[in-house]
Amino acid sequence: MARSRLTPEREAELYEAVLDLLREVGYDALTMDAVATRTRSSKATLYRQWGSKAELVARALRHNKPVSLAEIDSGSLRGDFHAMLELTDDCQMEKDSALMRGLAHAVHNNPELLQALRELLIEPEMTGLDEVLRRAVDRGEISADNPALRLVPHMLIGAFIARPLIEDQPVDHAFLSGYLDAVVLPALGV
Amino acid sequence: MARSRLTPEREAELYEAVLDLLREVGYDALTMDAVATRTRSSKATLYRQWGSKAELVARALRHNKPVSLAEIDSGSLRGDFHAMLELTDDCQMEKDSALMRGLAHAVHNNPELLQALRELLIEPEMTGLDEVLRRAVDRGEISADNPALRLVPHMLIGAFIARPLIEDQPVDHAFLSGYLDAVVLPALGV
Numbered sequence: 001m002a003r004s005r006l007t008p009e010r011e012a013e014l015y016e017a018v019l020d021l022l023r024e025v026g027y028d029a030l031t032m033d034a035v036a037t038r039t040r041s042s043k044a045t046l047y048r049q050w051g052s053k054a055e056l057v058a059r060a061l062r063h064n065k066p067v068s069l070a071e072i073d074s075g076s077l078r079g080d081f082h083a084m085l086e087l088t089d090d091c092q093m094e095k096d097s098a099l100m101r102g103l104a105h106a107v108h109n110n111p112e113l114l115q116a117l118r119e120l121l122i123e124p125e126m127t128g129l130d131e132v133l134r135r136a137v138d139r140g141e142i143s144a145d146n147p148a149l150r151l152v153p154h155m156l157i158g159a160f161i162a163r164p165l166i167e168d169q170p171v172d173h174a175f176l177s178g179y180l181d182a183v184v185l186p187a188l189g190v
Numbered sequence: 191m192a193r194s195r196l197t198p199e200r201e202a203e204l205y206e207a208v209l210d211l212l213r214e215v216g217y218d219a220l221t222m223d224a225v226a227t228r229t230r231s232s233k234a235t236l237y238r239q240w241g242s243k244a245e246l247v248a249r250a251l252r253h254n255k256p257v258s259l260a261e262i263d264s265g266s267l268r269g270d271f272h273a274m275l276e277l278t279d280d281c282q283m284e285k286d287s288a289l290m291r292g293l294a295h296a297v298h299n300n301p302e303l304l305q306a307l308r309e310l311l312i313e314p315e316m317t318g319l320d321e322v323l324r325r326a327v328d329r330g331e332i333s334a335d336n337p338a339l340r341l342v343p344h345m346l347i348g349a350f351i352a353r354p355l356i357e358d359q360p361v362d363h364a365f366l367s368g369y370l371d372a373v374v375l376p377a378l379g380v
Contacts, residue, residue: 026295098298104351105216105295108288114355122356147372151349153356155373158348159341161294165304166312166343182337183345187373 006049014039015060022057023098027106027113030057058116061099062124069128077136077190081180084132085173094170097160104161126153133188141190148187155184196239204229205250212247213288217296217303220247248306251289252314259318267326267380271370274322275363284360287350294351316343323378331380338377345374 006014017038021030032053036043050056072083088096107114133149136142142149159179163171196204207228211220222243226233240246262273278286297304323339326332332339349369353361 101294101298104291104355107355108291114358118358126356147368148376151369151373154348154352154369155345156348157352157355158344158346161351162344162347165294165297165347166316168304168308178337179341179344183341183373183377186338186377186379189376 012063014041015063018056018060019064019099022060022102023095026102027057027110032056052112052116054110054113054116055120057113058120061103061117062120064096065121065125069125070131071128072132073135076139077132077141077188078180078185080132080136081184082177085176085180090170090172093172093176097164097171100157100160101164129153136188136190142188146189148189151187152184155179155187159183202253204231205253208246208250209254209289212250212292213285216292217247217300222246242302242306244300244303244306245310247303248310251293251307252310254286255311255315259315260321261318262322263325266329267322267331267378268370268375270322270326271374272367275366275370280360280362283362283366287354287361290347290350291354319343326378326380332378336379338379341377342374345369345377349373 014035018030018035021034021038025034030053032043032046035041035056036046046056050059067087069084072080074080074083103113103117107117129152133142133152137144137149148155159176160171163169163175169175204225208220208225211224211228215224220243222233222236225231225246226236236246240249257277259274262270264270264273293303293307297307319342323332323342327334327339338345349366350361353359353365359365
């Protein structure tokens with residue numbers, strides 16, 4: 001893969017710069033020129049390595065989530081969910097929440113971005129989450145036909161988007177931890 | 191109030207035009223000039239009647255929701271929730287969902303819009319929802335100390351935002367109805 005020509009350190013540096021720009025100006029105003037300037041690289045290099053702005057952004061977001069959810073295996077669903085929370089500190093969580101709000105809007109006008117996010121970010125995360133939920137079904141914690149099983153991502157996205165909107169409060173561990181216990185686990189019958 | 195100088199028909203026409211523009215171009219690109227042109231009114235009139243773009247947009251959104259949730263009283267929480275769904279047809283629901291995605295992004299950069307939405311839209315809706323939930327508590331359907339009581343808006347917003355993002359499907363009655371039964375009511379212990 002062309003991508004392998006970069007050192008992992010350089011790749012991480014590029015992804016960080018992309019996420020910084022994304023938070024500063026949003027997806028629509030983010031240009032490959034700005035990424036090239038910020039990272040002292042050439043636009044040709046960026047396009048050769050990533051093909052498109054959509055793919056670069058999706059890979060940067062994926063890089064931001066280095067641990068696969070499927071690797072978490074504490075022995076209980078509640079333990080797995082709370083272990084997921086521990087992967088991110090409050091400051092990072094607020095940053096993620098701002099990114100998510102921006103992207104929820106941008107995908108509406110950018111089908112290519114939605115496609116890249118689905119393939120590179122949403123599907124791997126969903127697969128990891130499915131794995132965590134499947135183990136809970138296998139352990140007998142959740143009934144295999146519980147209709148809330150396929151709605152966990154919706155519940156979690158709601159917590160992230162609605163908290164700043166409704167309560168003017170950032171998403172943090174205390175809130176998400178309470179939300180898991182009050183909403184997600186009861187809906188799953190745990 | 192200055193607002194009363196417009197006929198209700200004219201006011202409704204103006205609000206419809208604002209919502210159309212909002213869906214077409216988004217909040218940031220929506221100008222009072224465009225509203226004036228589209229509605230054949232003067233910018234001076236718009237500012238005199240509504241004071242600011244943020245207030246005009248918030249009032250247009252509120253106008254879009256003419257029935258107060260508190261007026262719904264079917265005798266059971268499940269009945270009330272499903273009656274809420276019946277207020278909106280699938281086509282309107284998809285339009286609302288697109289608006290909501292756009293606004294969730296716009297409020298991030300427009301504190302004045304967030305303030306206007308809170309006062310004119312979010313708080314009245316939350317008050318109506320609280321009333322529906324309070325009656326369910328009074329009937330003994332929900333325990334008064336259930337922590338999910340204050341998280342219902344988050345669950346509902348999640349359904350609206352996540353469905354198009356994750357499943358590439360519009361929000362419709364069938365989905366929301368299933369979500370209420372699989373997530374919201376079980377979290378409330380109903």
